Amino acid sequence: MNLISSAPRMGTTVSLTLAMALMGSCSWKVGPDYVPPEEADLPDAWHEAAVDGLAKGESSIQTWWQVLGDPVLNDLIRRAGAGNLTLQESFYRVVEARALRGIATGEKVPSVDAFGSYNRAEFSEAGVSPAAPGSDPVNIWNLGAGFTWELDVWGRVRRSVESATAGFEASVEDYRDVLVGVFAEVALSYVEIRTLQDRIDYAHGNIKTQEQTMQLTQDRFSAGLVSLLDVAQSESILTATRSEIPVLATSLEVAYNRLAVLLGQHSGSLQRELQSAPGRIPRLPDLVAVGLPADLLRQRPDIRAAERELASQTALIGVARGELYPTFGLAGNLQLEALDFSDLGNSSSLTWGLGPFFRWNIFAGGRIRNRVRVEEASTAQALLRYEATVLRAVQEVEDSMVSYQNERERRRYLGESVDATQRSLDLVLTQYKAGLTNFQNVLDTQRSLFERQDLLAESQGLMVQDLISLYRAVGGGWDPDSMEPDLALNADIQTHREGVQP
Template identity: 30%
Template structure:
């Protein structure tokens, strides 16, 4: 790239530079910093209000930071208190430090720079040089120097200011990114914990049914020896017991894998939590679910705030790219001493100085500046689309979570009714088999129906709890939203 560099005399610079700056200062205009408006829409608002009104457990109270405490499970609460050990969160924290350091670099560029220099050299010219032919001796001589250098770029058109604003917005984005990761990790810990409790509950169900199956095998074997039952009965009973044992092994492996999943989320080695998450019941559903006000969703979710911060950074990048088309003016100066002998450095005659402004004006750069501006404008539009996508996805996630929560509650009522009926059917079938009025197939079918109902009810209870986790994940629960006022503008 070619630049014109002008060094103006100090007496004329005081008049020329301010006038030139005033002439061009109005040329750089920035687009509005407001992100594109993305409202939830009438349909989403209506669906949200209907969901709240239909469920007595839902309220528009503020979303709690520690929403997992609603399950009233001490083990889950203790695990959530250790999420800072998650390696993804630690990496996100380091990205904040990286962004803070980048902001420091941009802030330093706007401040005056002062350096000290000291040097020594010994020089000699060639006998065949033109200077020697003019009479300069070829013997070596020393040169000593000591001084200060200062420079300060006058940011008339906001090039450095926009770079700083971009770095500040990226710092905000990194901070919100860390909070978004915190929300995600907290939800994953709760999800893995609930799935573990579900697997343990199914293990207990299978253990109970294994005992029943063993009793049926004993009964069928006894009836076969007495000539009352056939080999079909004993074979069916043993096959059913073997199937239950296989299911037990599968659930045991699933339980171990979920324990390791919790350990990995919290930065621990395998089997680190085996004792802490011993067999326990699935936590009960919370009595009340505060879900906040729909219009505040975009201000609660850290990923939405992160997308907004990236949009602000893209706007600042456009300003920096536009201002790069105009001259950049710097004040430079140096003051020091220079002498052939070290002892002469302190003399008044060894002083030297220079001071004055420098103007850098791009004339031809092969289209680099135009391409850079086009790139920043495209990134600005992409950041706007990303913001819209994030807000829209947030509303979809909340709507899906509310719908799933409501449907699982209705499903739970029907499954409880089915479980009661299947228990009655099994009792009748077993009593008839002992009395000889029913065959073993009826007992087997009734027991399998009961087992299926138990599994489905456990799955429904788990799905209901997971719907709560998905809801608070969609609502952005798990971080202190009141801290965001101190974050705006990179003040973290």
């Protein structure tokens, strides 16, 4: 009779359980669905002054360092991809974000716990259910499993997974942004090293010329053709030029050390390598092509990261709103309980329970609704950050274009100035030897030549650095068509271990 009467009750429980499980699988989700921001109000083309002299059209910027044609730089880029510590830290933030997404996804399935216990007890003879007088202590064995499952009726869990997924994708873009920055910083430091080496070479060349001039004045003084003033003046400009060498050498050591840290090496580990490897300031490509402003939305990792952060934050509104509604779930357990361990396998020791539950926070002092407002305000901030990132990206590209163009023009004029000053020095030395001009003209021309040669070397380096900054501003250094975030992470693991191939 008990078995017959219990069947309908069990059927009712199972039917109710299945109905609630079906409710949890519905596709509706509380909170706003994410809609990507409308394409930013980007110009159709760059400002005319910015692209003057640059080629229009598709640009290959994924491995931009190769256009500089410097094998040493290519190797440094590869080593930075494998050894830079900031890049490694960013990589593990991606690993962390993927694990956080896994935690959020785990809330979609039941949580199952196994349990077991053993207890030896003696019951009171004066309790509510008194034991028989003189009864012995009993052993209680218990073994089983239980589960709880929050049914995602309102989509709170799915919104949480949506937010975590977008957060993971944003961390991938942050990693790529660090990659872009590291490659650019390595190239900038390398060009600075080659520029300082050229400036030091120019200084040594001028020192050699000025030593010859001082010897000339000493010979003419010995012959009684000039006064001691000419000798003193020639010695003055020579020592002044020599005094520039320690300053340039200090800057060179600082650049060596900065590059070593970028490669994940100790300071002082690159001097011998880069001093022995012959090299000059990398050459510029014959043609520099630029894409369109709209390309920034695909290529710049910081823009892509800001968009993913906006998507993640939008989903958190749904997570917060889900707390306004009751939580439905299922709970159950299946266990064996017996007074003797050998009886645990008998059907008579079996006990089970299954049924739905709900929980509803009907009063929280306004905390839940204010939490919703917090997430809505944070989403508005994320949208503004995205728009600001786009504006800043356009500014950085146009600034880099203008700097590159103007420095290129400056370098042309400096080259012409150096040639003219060298001719002037040759003429004034000839006139001085013939006694047709005073030594002050020689001093002024030598000083002017050294200054212009130093400025020329500096300008040649700045022009290459401006081009590197341009490639950095457009997000060069990675391929946006490569793969999806999960696959990208696996590829980046390999890149992290082996370094990038230039």
